[in-house]
Amino acid sequence: xxxxxxxxGRYPGTDFQFTIRRANKKGATPITRRERYADRKNLDxxxxxxxxxxxxxxxxxxxxxxxxxxxxxxxxxFGREVVADDPDSFDPADYEALLRIDPKVAxxxxxxxxxxxxxxxxxxxxxDxxxxxDE
Numbered sequence: 001x002x003x004x005x006x007x008x009g010r011y012p013g014t015d016f017q018f019t020i021r022r023a024n025k026k027g028a029t030p031i032t033r034r035e036r037y038a039d040r041k042n043l044d045x046x047x048x049x050x051x052x053x054x055x056x057x058x059x060x061x062x063x064x065x066x067x068x069x070x071x072x073x074x075x076x077x078f079g080r081e082v083v084a085d086d087p088d089s090f091d092p093a094d095y096e097a098l099l100r101i102d103p104k105v106a107x108x109x110x111x112x113x114x115x116x117x118x119x120x121x122x123x124x125x126x127x128d129x130x131x132x133x134d135e
């Protein structure tokens with residue numbers, strides 16, 4: 001499993017995780033599209049925006065491997081802002097699955113991420129990448 005070094009491990013001050021520490025012995029949790037209803041809490045929306053901002057800052061428009069990115073967090077964006085790089089060969093339960101950001105959809109749904117990227121600067125976040133490489 002690819003570990004995305006320097007990617008923020010969680011949303012600051014919360015238990016909303018962005019990455020996982022180690023691969024699941026039973027296999028990767030499948031990524032599924034989760035429905036975002038209008039009555040979601042503001043914090044949930046802010047965490048989605050922060051995760052998208054971190055993805056955009058880290059990967060930009062380039063395809064990226066799922067690796068240690070949290071399946072639950074990806075699922076809130078999957079099928080909209082984050083899509084399979086090659087839908088025909090995409091395996092939602094594979095740590096090596098390639099994803100990419102759809103910038104048009106991302107900017108439409110999360111304009112604040114692109115209008116004020118400094119609000120989501122990941123340099124100030126606690127980095128949660130101090131785990132043992134052998135885990």
